[in-house]
Amino acid sequence: MTPRHHLNEATLVSFAAGALSPEMTAVAATHLEACRDCRDNLAHAERIGGLLLGQQQAAELDAAKRGRLRREMLDRLDESTQSRHDGTIQARSPDVSPGDPDGLPQPLRAYFGPTWSALRWRWVAPGVHMIRAAHTSGDTLLLLKIAPGKSMPVHSHQGTELTQILQGAYDDALGHFSPGDAADLDNETEHQPITAPGAPCICVAAMDAPLRFPGWLARKLQPLVGL
């Protein structure tokens, strides 16, 4: 599975800079886990961060303060050599072993639980099931399951919508999207995804502003979906 649709480089810059919301981060990280090309780009974006950090012209601290911080640092060098293993605790997911096909991508587990089988899908419209993550920072994070061969309403966005395909596939004006692919869209994109026949399309999406559906469907669907 080599992804053909990637994160926008602007998104990778923000990921490296720590400028994405936790929800956007979770979706971007799900793509990054699947995509070597984007990980290479991310490494480059972090190099830019390193250079900018090194380039800063730091103001001189006053000598007394500087001396105190230096002494404090030297003292801590001694104390800390024994306790080096702290902080390197591995991320624990006790109930899923690595490579278990039931395991959700690691970045999504904090929001949706560790496994596919424990997901509790909610019906929102014919052929559409959804789980909305609770405890978000203000952005919306959704798991969506859309029945095969279904046409979604045409919609556009007020802000950014970042989607990662987990299972199944869909097509829209931008191309064919299958597992591993990311759709990194902004408010200039209007699209109408149609899911591929066969299996339902499951994707995870983060958005920083409500979706906009045009026309009558909007009035019908928007309150229903609660977006």
Place this chain on the structure above:
Amino acid sequence: MSSIETHAKDAGYWAGQMVAVSCTRDRDSFMRIYDHFAPRVQLYLKGLGSPEAVAEELTQEALLRLWQRAELYDAARSGLSTWLFRIARNLHIDRVRREPQWVPVQDALERLDEPEDAGPSPAESYAEHVDLRNRIEQLPATQARLIRMSYFEAKSHQEIADELGMPLGTVKSCLRRAFLRLQLGVRRGA
């Protein structure tokens, strides 16, 4: 102000100091790194919105981590300033923004590309370093501004758009162009 030339020598010089720390736990080398980088890390953390005292404490912690995890440092994989950038950024997001998911996600991503299967090493060679630094200095003003707002203020695309009165799509395409400009000739070049 130091010239580009001096800056670039720095990159190799600091990697060398760090190798001394990681191989022989050389305290003098470490303190040279500390004296040079601590004020820069502190400025970075203050820029992200930490009060002076917090920035000072996290800076000490970031440098201490450099010492504690020195044996994990791989000069072929990343320059010292990149490593330090990641440590400081991660500390800020974990401690100040209190996003508990950030660090495990970073650790998991890092484990995916262990050095042995990393392919052509993205080493920050002397030439690469000069090249990237030149490119940063030559960015058009708007691109440079958006890059700084992203890295030094951790502003989202939408926040940048609101602050500068630019359309969101323009912010994204401008940042994208800046990234591509900085990437030319650096990536996969070696």
